[in-house]
Amino acid sequence: MRFRAPATSANIGAGFDTAAVAFDLWNELEVTDGEGVVVKGEGASELAADCTNLAVRAYALLADPAGKRFSFVNRIPLERGLGSSAAAIALGLVAAAPDAGAEELLAAGLTLEPHADNLAAALLGGLTLSWDGKIARIAESLPLAPVAVIPKERTSTESSRRTLPATVPHAEAAASAGRAALLGAGAASGDAALFAAALGDWLHEPYRPSTVLDAVRASLPPGCAGATLSGSGPTVIAWARDCGACAADLRERFPDHTVLELEVAPRGAL
Numbered sequence: 001m002r003f004r005a006p007a008t009s010a011n012i013g014a015g016f017d018t019a020a021v022a023f024d025l026w027n028e029l030e031v032t033d034g035e036g037v038v039v040k041g042e043g044a045s046e047l048a049a050d051c052t053n054l055a056v057r058a059y060a061l062l063a064d065p066a067g068k069r070f071s072f073v074n075r076i077p078l079e080r081g082l083g084s085s086a087a088a089i090a091l092g093l094v095a096a097a098p099d100a101g102a103e104e105l106l107a108a109g110l111t112l113e114p115h116a117d118n119l120a121a122a123l124l125g126g127l128t129l130s131w132d133g134k135i136a137r138i139a140e141s142l143p144l145a146p147v148a149v150i151p152k153e154r155t156s157t158e159s160s161r162r163t164l165p166a167t168v169p170h171a172e173a174a175a176s177a178g179r180a181a182l183l184g185a186g187a188a189s190g191d192a193a194l195f196a197a198a199l200g201d202w203l204h205e206p207y208r209p210s211t212v213l214d215a216v217r218a219s220l221p222p223g224c225a226g227a228t229l230s231g232s233g234p235t236v237i238a239w240a241r242d243c244g245a246c247a248a249d250l251r252e253r254f255p256d257h258t259v260l261e262l263e264v265a266p267r268g269a270l
Contacts, residue, residue: 001031002028003028003094005269006025007075007262008083009082009237010121011201011204013201015198018130018131023146025082026076026265027042027075028072034067035068037069037071037072047072054112058093058109059092062108077258079154079157082150082235086113086119094269102135110133123135124137125140126138139188140264141190143187143190144226149254153234155232164204175202182194201228222249223246225239227239
């Protein structure tokens with residue numbers, strides 16, 4: 001049996017810990033009779049090749065992994081803010097229970113990943129919202145296309161979260177709430193202007209410094225309407241009307257980083 005799960009970007013604009021999107025960049029898993037864990041591609045030399053592998057642990061939440069061989073082909077970079085952990089969990093869950101509903105899988109997965117946003121997008125695809133243990137896909141595509149700028153350095157989500165303050169000023173919270181409403185409206189309606197207006201954030205980006213994000217926002221590439229930090233970083237997503245022109249400019253400006261023109265994946269893990 002073969003399964004795959006997409007890369008994701010969480011904290012889209014004003015949607016901190018709520019909004020995430022799936023990208024057409026996939027990790028794959030083949031489950032066969034036998035024993036062992038084989039990892040190829042991203043993380044091949046560092047991810048666990050035994051029962052402690054995150055995807056195998058997710059599988060074990062819903063089915064017995066004994067007598068199974070797990071073979072992975074990974075394409076999602078590790079610790080770059082593109083949801084590699086969520087993809088691993090989603091792979092294990094759908095492989096163990098392919099007929100289960102998304103919220104059932106989410107409830108199981110949250111025992112391994114306490115934040116639902118990336119996992120929601122990995123399971124459902126498109127742009128998803130998560131709240132109170134519930135998830136919904138509100139759009140299968142977006143009015144602006146993502147171009148990822150992926151630095152070589154890594155970021156630990158756990159350590160990055162420790163930089164966030166316990167409270168923020170009321171005015172900033174109110175501004176964030178208003179932009180979050182624009183985010184949902186722009187995504188659901190396909191209105192690029194509304195979506196672009198929602199790409200600012202007051203809840204996490206100010207506390208996670210990114211020279212790439214600052215540089216992109218200071219001088220937007222041709223065809224680019226705005227930029228966001230992907231998850232806790234370091235990857236930055238430029239949201240473009242013209243992917244080709246935007247990506248060409250970013251490659252020239254950031255020659256030491258990987259620049260990928262991506263598409264939104266309308267469906268999640270399967």
